[in-house]
Amino acid sequence: MRMWKKRFALPLFLLVLAALFWNSGWMAWVYPIGYKEDIREQSESYDIDPFLIASIIRVETNFKPSKESKVGALGIMQLMPDTANWAIEQGRLPQATPERIKHEPDTNIRIGTWYLRNLSDQFGDNRLAVVAAYNAGPGNVKKWIREGTWDGTLEDVRSIPIGETRHYIQRVVYYYNQYTKVYETF
Known part of the structure; x- marks a missing residue:
């Protein structure tokens, strides 16, 4: 016994x-989401999936503000200054200095989410193309799809000629899947 x-x-x-x-x-301890209110607000404003925004932020900076990359990308969503200025002008967003873009997560998330909306308008339902364009630029992604280099699917991601972009897509998809499993709603 x-x-x-x-x-x-x-x-x-x-x-x-x-x-x-x-x-x-x-599991929320393992996959935390920072700046939820800012993400939720911009997600609703620009009709972008909040889990996509959170996944991009997780891959870009792991929710750590005030980052600047070696190539000059700024803030929590790692916006290139030229892209941020273009988005501010095109989206009629409030003016923001590079310091604000770098150090104010709410400003950075607003501009980054507007840019994701713009990319979504360009690539339609192809969320992977949007993610690729966020990393490599829309011109590159359009060229890859037009020339048949990449068909825009996860199964064909190895065809993308830029290794950083291949890895970036895989990481964003991984975190997106984790977030949608862990959190019922945003």
Whole structure:
């Protein structure tokens, strides 16, 4: 009788513990989303999936503000200054200095989400093309699709001639899938 208790007590305990963790939302600790209110607000303003915005931010800076890349991309969504200025002008967004773009997450998220809306308008329902264009520029992505270099699918992502963009798409898709599993709603 004593041997039976030892054999089944630990697995039963682990099973109960796993059930408690699974139902408690503990995965949100592993996949946190920062700046939820800013993301939610801009998501609604520009009709962009908030999980997509969060996934891009996670890949770009892991929600750490005030970042500047080696090539000069600024802020939480890593906007190139020329792209940010173009978006501000085209989207009639409030003027923002490079310092504000870099250090103010709400400003950066507003401009970055407007840019995602613009890319979505260019690429329609092809969310992967939008993600690729966010990283490599819309001109490159249009060229790859037009010339048949890449068909715009995840299955053909290895055909993208820029390794950074291939990896970028895979990482954004990974975090998007994790976020949509962990969080029922945004």
